[in-house]
Amino acid sequence: METRDILNRIGEFKPLENSVLPPWLAYPEIDRYSIGWRMGYGESHIIELGKYFDQLTESEKTIYELTYPESEEWKGWYNDDYE
Incomplete structure (x- = not known):
């Protein structure tokens, strides 16, 4: 169901x-x-990643996060302000 919702x-x-x-x-x-x-x-x-991420649409950001899931050490990073 989660996949369908995404x-x-x-x-x-x-x-x-x-x-x-x-x-x-x-x-x-x-x-x-x-x-x-x-x-x-x-x-x-x-800095390069921030510029790249800023130009993504919300759908593309979701695809990025699914393509590159956070490692254990980096859990919650996508929700942090990384810039």
């Missing part, structure tokens, strides 16, 4: 093109609460 809400499930990987896949060596996300290559990635 598909009713977003329509056709099309994989996103040129998506920016979430932080836990892009740089798994950096812990979620590390300063590395506020400096250097981690910061650059978060």
Whole structure:
């Protein structure tokens, strides 16, 4: 039922093109609460991801979240303000 509800809400499930990987896949060596996300290559990635995510429609954001589910360490990240 959950899958049906999601598909009713977003329509056709099309994989996103040129998506920016979430932080836990892009740089798994950096812990979620590390300063590395506020400096250097981690910061650059978060800025790029924020710009990418801002241009997505609500349906595309849902597809992104389903395509890249949060790891255990990153649970709740999609609900956080990551910028």
